[in-house]
Amino acid sequence: MVDKHLMVCEVRWPGREEASLTVELASDGTIRRADLYGIGGPAFLRALCDLRARLTGSWREVPLPTGNHPGALLLRELLLKARGEWRFPYEDEELCHCRAVPTAVVDQAICRGAHTPQKVSSMTSASTACGTCRPDVEAIIKYRLQQP
Ligand code: FES
Structure with a gap:
């Protein structure tokens, strides 16, 4: 039996930043492996590196990126979507x-x-x-x- 759970999530804003996250979890919910990649400007890449450094330990306890700059908003969306916790408040197109x-x-x-x-x-x-x-x-x- 394979003792792992794999999640893959991507978020992109057309013509701007994009990020891809793959997380492999052990059965106890700890991060076994996390690959986070992205394309964007310097502020976005700094936020991405900061998040990448925090992708250890309990998956559910990885803190959400803080701040309201576009990179933080995108990475927050990415993390929430990867966790299945994204609850955008308006559904209609x-x-x-x-x-x-x-x-x-x-x-x-x-x-x-x-x-x-x-x-x-x-x-x-x-x-x-x-x-x-x-x-x-x-x-x-x-x-x-x-x-x-
Ligand atoms: S101003 Fe937006 S629905 Fe009327």
């Missing part, structure tokens, strides 16, 4: 129906620094008509920035 703004566009704006609903509106035009979608924009900001 289109978030703002008045302006026909896709959810992915709103999410990308948040990841690129639009950390308030006003900034998301100015970058994407979402929430600039009836305002019904604004709570969903706020929920994504809160989730991405890990705000309680």
Whole structure:
């Protein structure tokens, strides 16, 4: 019997950073082997090296990357997805129906620094008509920035 569990996860933002994580776990949940690779700018690669150094011991206790720079947000997503803990708060493809703004566009704006609903509106035009979608924009900001 093979005493291991293998997880593979990839996250990429078109035209920007991307990361790939493969983790092999022992039956007690400790990390037996972890391969983390990525492509991106210097800040992203520093965050990636920091996370790589922390991929030891209990898989469930590896701390999530901190900070709100795009690299930290991407690596947090990667780790949460690899653990099966990614709970993105909005499921539909289109978030703002008045302006026909896709959810992915709103999410990308948040990841690129639009950390308030006003900034998301100015970058994407979402929430600039009836305002019904604004709570969903706020929920994504809160989730991405890990705000309680
Ligand atoms: S649904 Fe977004 S402004 Fe109306």
